[in-house]
Amino acid sequence: MTDLPPLAVDIDGTLTDAERRLDPRVFPVLREWAAEAPVVVATGKALPYPVGLCEFLAIPINVVAENGGAVYVASADELRFTGDRAAAERVAEDYAEAGHSLGWGTVDFVNRWRETELAVALEQPESPLREAADRHGMRVIDTGFAYHVTSPEVNKARGLEAAADALDRSPAEFVAVGDSENDAELFEVVGESYAVANADETALAAAHHVTDAGYGDGFLEATDRVRAEFAAGGDSA
Ligand SMILES: O=C(O)COP(=O)(O)O
Numbered sequence: 001m002t003d004l005p006p007l008a009v010d011i012d013g014t015l016t017d018a019e020r021r022l023d024p025r026v027f028p029v030l031r032e033w034a035a036e037a038p039v040v041v042a043t044g045k046a047l048p049y050p051v052g053l054c055e056f057l058a059i060p061i062n063v064v065a066e067n068g069g070a071v072y073v074a075s076a077d078e079l080r081f082t083g084d085r086a087a088a089e090r091v092a093e094d095y096a097e098a099g100h101s102l103g104w105g106t107v108d109f110v111n112r113w114r115e116t117e118l119a120v121a122l123e124q125p126e127s128p129l130r131e132a133a134d135r136h137g138m139r140v141i142d143t144g145f146a147y148h149v150t151s152p153e154v155n156k157a158r159g160l161e162a163a164a165d166a167l168d169r170s171p172a173e174f175v176a177v178g179d180s181e182n183d184a185e186l187f188e189v190v191g192e193s194y195a196v197a198n199a200d201e202t203a204l205a206a207a208h209h210v211t212d213a214g215y216g217d218g219f220l221e222a223t224d225r226v227r228a229e230f231a232a233g234g235d236s237a
């Protein structure tokens with residue numbers, strides 16, 4: 001029997017259903033995993049959301065937020081930001097001049113605490129957003145839950161590298177579970193990656209494994225499979 005590997009887990013589409021409702025069956029799984037090995041919540045959401053998730057689960061606050069733009073590891077107690085929020089704001093200004101808004105209303109909790117990028121509601125027009133992003137050297141990621149206007153050098157893989165370093169681990173030791181384009185780079189730096197069945201094409205192509213089940217069921221299936229492998233004493237190909 002070998003030690004359980006550290007886990008990097010996405011939120012939307014992986015711990016939730018299609019309506020963003022957290023699947024409560026994931027709570028004990030995350031708590032038990034965190035008791036044995038580091039769990040890093042790696043998400044496109046702004047910091048308060050994964051921090052809140054860890055806080056309410058009473059597990060160490062290890063988070064890669066904003067698609068890698070914000071990284072915090074409890075044991076190192078240091079917050080690291082990369083990215084260019086000012087450039088994302090210039091994209092939003094161009095987009096507004098073309099007559100479009102970010103689409104979240106006046107009190108925008110999606111972006112209020114976001115420090116390194118901006119997110120746009122999927123109902124908003126995509127091509128003028130991509131054109132504005134191109135003009136400012138920014139990238140648009142479609143997570144299936146929002147468009148993110150992000151610096152090209154920022155992604156969850158770079159974020160996990162920083163988190164792993166702070167945890168004294170290597171990214172290759174990690175297992176990752178996710179569902180979308182913003183998980184693809186992460187899938188490539190970890191030792192083993194699982195796309196849940198509802199994943200988009202980019203994530204499916206990048207993952208080592210695809211679960212039969214989708215959403216929370218897919219996460220439970222992936223973690224069961226990893227636990228079974230490690231109880232049997234080694235990795236599977
Ligand atoms: O907030 C999003 O758009 C996606 O979030 P996720 O990375 O946790 O799936």
Ligand SMILES: [Mg+2]
Nearest residue numbers: 010012013179
């Ligand atoms: Mg996701």
